[in-house]
Amino acid sequence: MIYERLGEYTIAIELYEKILIINPKNKQALSGLNRLK
Amino acid sequence: MKKQIADVFPRILLLSTILVVVSFTGRNLSSLKYLRVIYSSSSGLRIFDLPASHPRAALWTANMYYQIGEDQKAIDILERVTSLSDDLNALYFLGVIQKSNGRVFEALNTWAKALDGRILVQFGNQARGVAKQEIAYRLAYNIDPELYSLNYLRFLYRQENNEQFESVILKVIKDYPHSAFQEQWNLLLARYYFFHGNQETAITMYLNLIDMAKSRQKKHEILAELGKIYKMDSRWQEAREIYAQLLKEEPNTPLYSYALGVILFEQGNKFGEADRYFEKFISLSDNKGKAYYMIGKFYYSKYEYGLALANVDKAFKYNSSPLFKWYILLSNIHRDMGDIEKAIKVLIEAKQKNTNLMFVEYKLGLLYLDSERYEDARTSAETILKIMVIPDEKSLKTRQ
Numbered sequence: 001m002i003y004e005r006l007g008e009y010t011i012a013i014e015l016y017e018k019i020l021i022i023n024p025k026n027k028q029a030l031s032g033l034n035r036l037k
Numbered sequence: 038m039k040k041q042i043a044d045v046f047p048r049i050l051l052l053s054t055i056l057v058v059v060s061f062t063g064r065n066l067s068s069l070k071y072l073r074v075i076y077s078s079s080s081g082l083r084i085f086d087l088p089a090s091h092p093r094a095a096l097w098t099a100n101m102y103y104q105i106g107e108d109q110k111a112i113d114i115l116e117r118v119t120s121l122s123d124d125l126n127a128l129y130f131l132g133v134i135q136k137s138n139g140r141v142f143e144a145l146n147t148w149a150k151a152l153d154g155r156i157l158v159q160f161g162n163q164a165r166g167v168a169k170q171e172i173a174y175r176l177a178y179n180i181d182p183e184l185y186s187l188n189y190l191r192f193l194y195r196q197e198n199n200e201q202f203e204s205v206i207l208k209v210i211k212d213y214p215h216s217a218f219q220e221q222w223n224l225l226l227a228r229y230y231f232f233h234g235n236q237e238t239a240i241t242m243y244l245n246l247i248d249m250a251k252s253r254q255k256k257h258e259i260l261a262e263l264g265k266i267y268k269m270d271s272r273w274q275e276a277r278e279i280y281a282q283l284l285k286e287e288p289n290t291p292l293y294s295y296a297l298g299v300i301l302f303e304q305g306n307k308f309g310e311a312d313r314y315f316e317k318f319i320s321l322s323d324n325k326g327k328a329y330y331m332i333g334k335f336y337y338s339k340y341e342y343g344l345a346l347a348n349v350d351k352a353f354k355y356n357s358s359p360l361f362k363w364y365i366l367l368s369n370i371h372r373d374m375g376d377i378e379k380a381i382k383v384l385i386e387a388k389q390k391n392t393n394l395m396f397v398e399y400k401l402g403l404l405y406l407d408s409e410r411y412e413d414a415r416t417s418a419e420t421i422l423k424i425m426v427i428p429d430e431k432s433l434k435t436r437q
Contacts, residue, residue, distance in 0.1 A: 003418055006418070023166055023167055024167075
């Protein structure tokens with residue numbers, strides 16, 4: 001989230017994807033990816 | 038006197054020798070329980086001198102390899118033992134080693150084969166990932182549907198897996214009519230019905246359970262549960278009647294006063310009635326800091342920032358070792374009142390107390406972004422990445 005707001009989208013996407021591998025239903029990561037992709 | 042001591046001493050010596058011998062033989066040949074204790078402990082208890090013909094010699098050898106860190110050798114031995122016989126302890130132990138090597142799903146299946154629902158449930162309670170929890174609880178449920186259904190059901194309820202939840206709960210209620218879990222199953226089913234469009238059935242179920250309750254205490258617990266779901270559904274009048282009745286019967290239970298305070302506040306707090314109950318709640322509570330925190334949190338959720346701040350401040354005064362969530366709440370209140378600098382100050386203080394560093398750092402990073410301090414925000418993000426353990430690609434693949 002912090003990286004997303006700092007404009008570092010590559011790192012943010014990578015982290016969101018990692019979270020989704022661990023927990024595929026994580027809402028924050030899902031909405032984060034929706035915003036960025 | 039000396040003679041007496043001389044008489045007694047040999048007897049004590051003999052007795053203690055017998056005790057030592059008995060306890061040692063008990064240990065070596067004992068029971069599954071002792072085997073389990075040494076598998077799960079790192080106490081350094083090693084018994085190497087058992088004869089190779091002993092029925093558990095293979096397990097001891099595996100245990101020895103496990104304790105010196107040669108996990109693969111231990112696994113090889115145990116896999117052989119388990120392929121030759123249906124030794125449940127070997128299976129259990131194999132599961133332990135698989136888990137400690139990151140082969141979690143294999144471990145779960147092994148424990149299921151060992152018919153060990155207890156460890157599966159224990160694992161499910163501690164596991165973070167939803168997939169792991171689901172498998173652990175389901176396997177335990179398959180081993181003994183009566184004993185391990187509650188954990189599985191609560192999980193399904195939380196995950197809103199309604200179809201599966203209904204089929205499992207109706208099955209266990211029907212299959213085990215005399216089970217000691219009947220009351221808990223029915224309470225869970227009533228709560229489910231209440232929030233899934235069948236409120237009348239739910240309330241009838243609650244009333245039946247209250248009628249059937251064996252003790253006064255149990256009756257109150259079920260009544261409080263009904264009050265709680267009325268509260269969750271914003272049916273304030275019904276909730277108020279229930280808590281008023283409970284408070285009449287048990288005037289010294291702090292949480293009933295708190296619940297009434299909340300309900301009266303929601304109903305408009307006429308004549309400051311809510312405050313009276315909150316004051317009663319605080320005076321009855323043993324942990325006054327926590328009581329003030331709860332009230333502060335409630336006011337914050339109702340956007341009453343002034344009242345929230347006053348209560349949380351008092352909470353800090355009453356408790357010298359506040360929890361990290363208190364700092365987060367205080368910081369949130371300052372942020373929402375528009376004082377970001379103060380909000381940051383509170384979190385830095387929380388950081389110094391070393392409480393839940395990762396979450397505090399995350400909130401701090403967001404506050405830095407709000408106040409356009411981008412470099413500080415970046416430092417926070419980097420700190421989080423340093424603290425947290427991100428699984429590498431390889432272990433992520435094995436999880437899948």
